[in-house]
Amino acid sequence: MSFVVIFVITIVLLFATAYFTKRRFGVLGLALTAGGMLSSIWVGDLTPIIERAGVILIAPPLKSVVAATLILLPAVILLFSGPVYRDPFHRIVGAVAFAMLATALLLEPLGSALVIEGPGKQVYEFFVHYKVLIITVSLILAIFDVLMTKTPRHASPKH
Numbered sequence: 001m002s003f004v005v006i007f008v009i010t011i012v013l014l015f016a017t018a019y020f021t022k023r024r025f026g027v028l029g030l031a032l033t034a035g036g037m038l039s040s041i042w043v044g045d046l047t048p049i050i051e052r053a054g055v056i057l058i059a060p061p062l063k064s065v066v067a068a069t070l071i072l073l074p075a076v077i078l079l080f081s082g083p084v085y086r087d088p089f090h091r092i093v094g095a096v097a098f099a100m101l102a103t104a105l106l107l108e109p110l111g112s113a114l115v116i117e118g119p120g121k122q123v124y125e126f127f128v129h130y131k132v133l134i135i136t137v138s139l140i141l142a143i144f145d146v147l148m149t150k151t152p153r154h155a156s157p158k159h
Contacts, residue, residue, distance in 0.1 A: 003120030007103070007110070014102045018095035022084040024149060025094035029101050029142030031074040033135075036105045039070035046070070060113030067109040072102065083149045094145070101138035104131045 018028060047063045057065060075098075085091040107127055116124050127134075 002118075003110075003114050003116045004123050006114060007120070007123060010106065010110070011099045011103055014099040015095045017079065018098035019091055021079045022091055023079055023094075024083045024085055024145055025097045026142045026145030026147075026149060027078055027082045028075045028094075028098050029138055030146065031078045032071065032098070032101050032105055033139060033142070035071040035074040038074070039067045039105075039109075042070060043067045064109040064113035068106055068113075071105050071109070075102070097138055097141050100134055101142075103127070104134040104138070107131055 018025070043063060043066050047066050050066060051062060055062065085094055104127065107124070111124060111128075114120075
């Protein structure tokens with residue numbers, strides 16, 4: 001399967017997941033970033049442990065699967081609870097931001113798991129070139145979204 005097709009399917013699935021769960025991008029974006037940090041720290045140590053446990057993958061490489069799992073796992077956990085969007089426009093913007101940030105963080109595992117050639121190589125190189133910008137803008141949006149999240153106010157107990 002072409003890299004472009006897999007890339008588009010990945011973006012669409014990430015968008016749909018964030019859109020239909022209605023979760024706010026701020027929390028999910030920060031969770032994706034935490035997952036990216038966890039992946040960069042632990043993928044080298046966890047992959048051999050998983051191999052010794054009997055999990056062997058050739059295509060895609062186990063290291064890529066472990067990295068992608070570590071990146072997405074914190075956000076997937078938070079998809080089941082937390083603040084939500086009420087307005088469909090905000091849901092769309094949040095889902096686009098989630099899909100773009102997740103895709104930017106998944107570029108390395110996707111790139112090492114797939115053979116990239118032809119038009120797919122151009123798409124991949126375009127996203128690699130703008131990866132830092134995508135991540136930076138997404139994190140700024142995530143922090144702004146967290147700041148805009150209204151927390152429920154509990155009535156103070158009367159004396």
